[in-house]
Amino acid sequence: MQQGGNVERRTILKAAGASLAVAGLGATATACGGGSGSGDGTVTIRYSWWGADDRAERINKTIALFEKKYPKIKVKTDFQPYLDFWKKFNTQASGGNPPDVFQNAIGFLRKYDAKNVLLDLSEQVKAGHLSMDGFRAGLDKFGEIDGKLLGVPVGSNSMALVIDKPVYTRAGVTAEQGWTWDDFHAAMARIRDRTGRAGDSGMYGVMYLYDLYLRQNGKAFFTETGLGFTEADLTEWWTRAEKGVKSGVYADPRKVAQIKPKSALSAELAGSEFTWDNFTVRYTSEGKSEYGLAPIPTTDGKKTGQYLGSLMLSASKRTRHPEEVAQFIHFMVHDPEVAKIMGYDRGVPATQAQYDAYQPTDPVNKAIAAYEESLVKAGVLEPITPHPGGADICESAFLRIAEEMAMGKRSVDEAVKQFFTESKTALAG
């Protein structure tokens, strides 16, 4: 069919107009559907965290408690494993649709503050919806960056060596506060020889452990703006690791890769694993053995380089219900009942009230309490290492490149170089 060009153009314009109108209608419809307030004053807030099923179960119980106390606030939840959580969060936040309140950690505060995602909760503290009183051990300052309150700690935790107790007993290995790295390596070899199991799951890729090692030697993983160690430092650390993997002191990385997201410790591939002390709770629900805590090895027989870490709750700047979110955070960090449900799942409760409310009765939580107490007694706790923006990307690059080195896909030198290249990009961005 032959038609006049001007006719066609006009029709297209009309059609385009019509379709735009349709699209507009669609957009309005979605906007209405997305509203989280309803007529009777009930407000819905979205809450996401990372963790596994056992944490989800506990958190759901605490939310039920919260909704009972605040019948006008409904909480919608969502959780993923750690790495997936941040991918999803990043996408949601960049699309302007982050959860109203979410679990956070120190490594992410600067990053998301720079991107204007985090709500400064100090306004809500002033308004009386959230109290920052009654926190233990200076934890109330943990979420403060440049005078802004960006996160409220729910618990404190420290790095530890989580051990499979029967394996350690069978090997005849004991770990005491102040043991050295030489003691540690001898112990790992002994576990391998006596039990046929690798001593450790792969400490060489754990950024937070390497940080402690560096701190024992007067350095740290990060400075305020970049990396706090040299290529030579890392070469030394990974050269030792490469030997350990080859000799079977550390678990076979190929096996470890295949049992993810389960841990190498609970999958009985290794006799111990360096991680945060509260992970003992998860491993106990995941594995069949009995798990305990051992101290971090030292360089000089004294200094472990440890500090208190913390999981926090943060609110998003775009939330339409800052008041309700603040009330929610307040409830989660101060209510004694919440502490009884959560136990030490996210670390030892941050507030004194919650700390007193929960008296551990089972061996796992008792061990965590004893471990934290022993750190205070030994006086090894120091101020935390700074976490510049991009720290999270450095952490996952460290883990991945260490794995590549352990699997023999990169030489130690190549691995070190690759890590420095990638972290430079991450810390610049």
Add this chain to the structure above:
Amino acid sequence: MGSAVTHAPAREGLAEDSVPRRGPAHSARPSASARRGRRENLAGYLFMSPWIAGFLLLTAGPMAASLYFAFTDYNLFDAPRWIGLDNFSEMFADPRWRHSVRITLWYVVIGTPVKLLAALGVALLLAQKRRGQAFYRAAFYAPSLIGASVSVAIVWKAIFSDDAIVDRTQQLFGIGAGGWTGDPDLIIYSLVALTVWQFGAPMVIFLAGLKQVPRELYEAADVDGAGKLRQFWNITLPMISPVLFFNVLLETIHSFQIFSSAYIVGGGAGGNACGPADGTMVYTCYLYVQGFENSRMGLASAMAWMLLVAVALVTAVLFWSQKRWVHYEEGGR
């Protein structure tokens, strides 16, 4: 102005040409019929508008945006910053990018031919007249219906992991490798196996092609004393070469875009995104990691366009090569 006035009647006349003339009495009709035509056109566009809107908003718009982002530094949060070709030079200098290119090419070069060979072989068997062929056809086709799903990828991961069925079978022969999914060199072959297993779709196309080959060609070959192999080489293959070309093209393009199986078999939840030691870090996986894990949307967009260019080049080469080996019956050469 003047030209527009003289132009309009000429156009009307053109439109009039397309309708049958009914004599001078109908000199007033042309404009009416043109109007009806316009109305029909309008209706047509209106019916098409959902598609047009979808195309503009969901395909053309985002593509144009990504072309722009490819030349910017864009982290999703701050406004994109124009950096020219920096993304591309960074890409080429990045060993991890080169690794992803290498591993993707390897997957395409191994996976596509093996898959097509399997498809052709089974199609040849199924083209014969036997009892129960319909059942076998359905059975061999089924995997390609479900093969791309996440659940199959999860099953695949389980099959190829440590001490699972594949590893146990290997152990029987004394060549246990401790599971393919934990081995950065072997894991890519589990993905190749997964794509080969889905040979049903090209097989069906081959079957259709085989049915088109005229019987009398074989009868003539029989009379001339040509063996089965000779018949396949000199009759079947040339006759189905257009179908073969189509399958090669489709599967190659498809293979370049592998993502979900690499992402899931290679780790998924809780671990590194794509495989132990980047063992399944295929191109699209790395694109995803840069875009969504490292928040580098500018770089990811540049990578996407690079992939498009590469696939277009490969397609062009395939089209160019068909002159040499694809045989069209009538005037197609």
